[in-house]
Amino acid sequence: MSPSKPTSRQFEMQLEIAAPRGAVWSAISSDTELRRWFAPDAKVVPRVGGEILWRWGDLHAWPQVIEIWEPGSRLRTRYDSSIVDGEGGKLPLFLDFFLEGEGGRTTLRLVHSGFGPEATFDEEYDGISRGWPVELRSLRLYLERHAGLDRRLAWCTTTIDLAPAEAWERLTGEEGLAAGSALDALTEGDPFRFTTPAGDVFEGLALCCESRAFSGVATSHGDGFLRIAVEKCGGEHQVWLWLAAYGPAGPGLDELEARWSTMLERLFSASGSMSAGV
Template sequence: MSHEKTAVDTRSLERQIEINAPAEAVWKALTDAEEITRWFPPEARVEPGAGGSLLWWWAEDIQWPSQIEIWEPNKHLRASYTKPPARDLAPPGPMVMDFHLEARGGKTVLRIVHSGFSAGAGWDDEYDGVGRGWTMEFRSLRHYMENHRGTPRRVAWSWVPLSVSYEEAWRRLMSPLGLLRQGTLDGLREGDRYALTAATGDQLAGEVLTYLPPHAFSGTVEGMNNALFFVLIDKCRGPEVWAWLATYGVPQAEVNAFRDRWSRLLANLFSTG
């Protein structure tokens, strides 16, 4: 993990992960619309090749279109865009995402260099949030590739806007009225085991993937066919709290019921500010 500021008042960030899958499969997960929806946004469109385009879609007001500049299969994908998704920010120039793939003995090292962020303080939330986002999404990709490759995904997504500080929102989430009716996440790191019972009654247990207070937690959920769960406090359309469950082979009715429970929980936690 690294970052740097450049002489033209922009900055870049870098994230890297090793995935136990061949480069061809990781490339497909980055560039095939159906594969993208199995680890990243709920919907995607791809016009392949240099001069083509990508569209990552979460909702009508959260869309991330970009233009493909470099298309070197299994090695290098570059895409650029001119406005951050769902944000009223004007970058100093094009923002560029370079995905580099390196094959290593049947595995793949995937690295992103995301550049073009303004160095101004008004961009700190965007810069930090995107960095957290790639940290989490790369683990989502690895989880999909190593455990569920080729399996369609069903997502339970609940969210509410925030009118309190990130720290206060995190305190509420990490309380007996939120995620931690029973159990704790204190001191846990990536790869550690966790087990908790949320105020919804959901029993969640598995492996910690990310723990970034006061912003994010993600982990596997072994009791739901090795699903992936995360909670996120960050600025998207504005300050928001998300609860997200990515499932594979779990009935839609079960996914919908999970979404409804978490929608009620978030509304109860944050309806009074």
């Protein structure tokens, strides 16, 4: 007898955070706290049946319905995938956050489930599998080093028609960020440093290093969160530049964003459309 095929897929990860369970719960369930580490805009109706909305400007909105609301312990939401169910709706996906721990340490476990084995789910599954390790490290960085502080962003994206490998080479090459190929060889905890042609110095410690995607703690910017990526979103490939800073490191981000915007326009103007800020 041949082995049965799996009927669903799920992504699961956990992270240890040096913060009380109540602080971690607030970070995933409060709109004010969510805006300090995750989506630039967030709204939460805090009850079973209430809605959570995460929004990245005009690029992406992620509405969800709360199914389980157990403060300090578990949050579960449901939302529509992009896959039709054959009955006029969309197949649902589910997101669970489980919290455990006492004192000043918390184990956060995330389970993102409901993905079918079909190839039609591949883009969504691959996207969240690459995204959550980055985003939860942003959460950990916020709680361990910047708890209670508002976040400021320098953020630019552009949609491209180039092959992702070529776009990454342009972005990190001498005419772009001048980061070189070193980013591709880093692992979590490795030091990084590069200076752009505009004179901006980025230095710190690597967090997530995937193919054509890098994130790190920018010690050069007050332990800010730096993200550089070429990724697929909504069927299109995008270049993504993001620096989140807190406290005294916040000033100057508008100017940095303007320099990034100019750079992306120069590198990719013939192949896509630009967005800057929120």
